[in-house]
Amino acid sequence: MIVDLTPPAWATHLLSDATDWNRAPVPAAEVGPFEIPDDAYFEYAWLDGDGERRPDPDNTNPRLNPWWPYACHLTGPDYRPDPYTLRTDRPAAGRTLRLDVGSVNLGEKRRLLIYTPPGMAGRALPHVLFQDGMAYYGWGKAAQTLDLLLEEGRIEPAHLVFVPPNQRTREYAFNPDYRRFLAEEALPAAEGRAPCDGRRIAWGASLGGLLSAMLAWERPDLFGRVVSQSGAFSFSPDMDFDHPFGGGEEFLRAVRTRTEPLPDVAWRLDCGTLEWLTPSNRKLAGLLAERGLQAELDLRSAGHNWVNWRNGMAAGFRFALGS
Numbered sequence: 001m002i003v004d005l006t007p008p009a010w011a012t013h014l015l016s017d018a019t020d021w022n023r024a025p026v027p028a029a030e031v032g033p034f035e036i037p038d039d040a041y042f043e044y045a046w047l048d049g050d051g052e053r054r055p056d057p058d059n060t061n062p063r064l065n066p067w068w069p070y071a072c073h074l075t076g077p078d079y080r081p082d083p084y085t086l087r088t089d090r091p092a093a094g095r096t097l098r099l100d101v102g103s104v105n106l107g108e109k110r111r112l113l114i115y116t117p118p119g120m121a122g123r124a125l126p127h128v129l130f131q132d133g134m135a136y137y138g139w140g141k142a143a144q145t146l147d148l149l150l151e152e153g154r155i156e157p158a159h160l161v162f163v164p165p166n167q168r169t170r171e172y173a174f175n176p177d178y179r180r181f182l183a184e185e186a187l188p189a190a191e192g193r194a195p196c197d198g199r200r201i202a203w204g205a206s207l208g209g210l211l212s213a214m215l216a217w218e219r220p221d222l223f224g225r226v227v228s229q230s231g232a233f234s235f236s237p238d239m240d241f242d243h244p245f246g247g248g249e250e251f252l253r254a255v256r257t258r259t260e261p262l263p264d265v266a267w268r269l270d271c272g273t274l275e276w277l278t279p280s281n282r283k284l285a286g287l288l289a290e291r292g293l294q295a296e297l298d299l300r301s302a303g304h305n306w307v308n309w310r311n312g313m314a315a316g317f318r319f320a321l322g323s
Contacts, residue, residue: 001040001076004033008046008057015053016044017274017303023245039078040274040301041308043071064307066139076301084145084314092143094118101189105181112186113162114194115143117150126158126199127190128320129182129215129223131172131208133162139306145313155321158201159194161187172207174237174250179211183219201320205229205309206277213251213267220263227268227316229309233280245276252280255287266294268319270312272302 005014013025018034025047036042043065045053053070055063065071094117102109113133116125130136137143142160149155163186165171171178187200202212202223209231216223235241236248267288271281281297288295298315302308 001036001038002033003036003042003074005031005044005056006058007031008054010048011046011054012049013047014044015047017042017272017305018044020245020276022243023276036074036076037078037273037301038076039080040074040076041079041081041303041311042074042076042274043068043303043305043307044074045070045072065305066135067306071305073307079301081307082311082314084148085141085310087148088141088144090144093147094143095121096137096143097193099189099193101186103181103185105177105185108166110166110181110186111164112190113137114190115146115160115162116194117147117157120157120159122195123157124195124197126156126201126321127187127194127196128158128160128201128203129187129212130160130162131165131204131211132168133164135164135205135306136203137162140310140313142313146317149314149317149321155317158321159190159196161190161194169207169241172204172211173232173235173241174214179215179218182215183222187222199224201225201227203227203229203316203320204231206304207232207235209233209269210235210251216265217251217254217263220265223265225266225268225320227320228270228281229312229316230271230275230277230304231269231281231284232277233284234277249280249283252284252287255284255291262291262293266319268296268298268316270298270300270309270316272304272308273299274302275304277304 007028011028056072059072097114204212209228234247236250239247285297
């Protein structure tokens with residue numbers, strides 16, 4: 001599909017999935033027709049003279065990016081959202097508990113949400129631990145997707161544990177105190193209210209995907225599966241997190257150089273092909289498989305956004321809880 005955008009008179013640059021947004025904005029005077037895949041979901045915005053991001057006044061499509069309200073979107077003629085995303089506009093059918101957890105590791109109290117499917121309260125079930133908990137609960141529609149798959153008999157039931165961050169980058173990027181909070185405080189507190197049968201899945205997007213991978217890598221006694229969506233596997237502790245396009249692929253290094261027995265963990269990685277994290281996700285999937293671990297990679301023609309991740313929710317649940 002050929003995209004031919006007309007810059008508004010006030011625009012100075014085009015920001016989009018094709019430019020990794022901040023990495024390589026295109027000057028408005030140089031914007032010309034460009035191609036995206038026919039099955040793509042594509043987001044973009046314009047930058048004005050004050051450095052503000054603004055939507056395209058010529059694009060009347062609804063705004064679908066909950067983090068970036070200025071992001072407009074286009075879709076190719078072959079784009080199809082995952083069918084389950086079209087059926088989640090309904091209340092979750094089960095029970096949602098709100099739980100406050102005092103943390104010695106963080107020196108403060110944190111709130112969790114725990115979702116249990118209808119009729120499952122008190123049953124020992126697998127636990128799915130979501131990073132960016134409020135986002136997955138609200139925007140990701142994780143509970144509604146779980147309900148739909150259960151109704152169709154495609155997965156086993158589970159308790160879903162949603163943990164929102166306070167200082168996301170600081171907590172998610174290579175922070176051992178935060179990982180100890182999750183493993184030693186958040187999970188035991190959640191399992192005190194919703195019993196676990198011993199099976200746990202770590203799930204997250206972007207930095208949350210990296211954090212989920214590190215949790216399972218360090219604590220295979222707790223986690224048997226990982227679902228990472230656009231995992232930030234190009235990152236390393238020494239990088240500039242305000243310009244996150246470099247990095248030394250620290251987690252890949254840890255997988256490549258580990259000499260002791262590998263954690264018995266199964267992996268599902270999904271990622272957009274229109275984002276800068278695609279190469280590191282490809283490399284990690286190949287490296288995990290090369291080292292004898294179960295690993296699958298799902299690529300979609302999309303960027304780094306919640307529409308992409310919602311389109312991977314049902315497949316993630318089938319991997320995590322497939323019966």
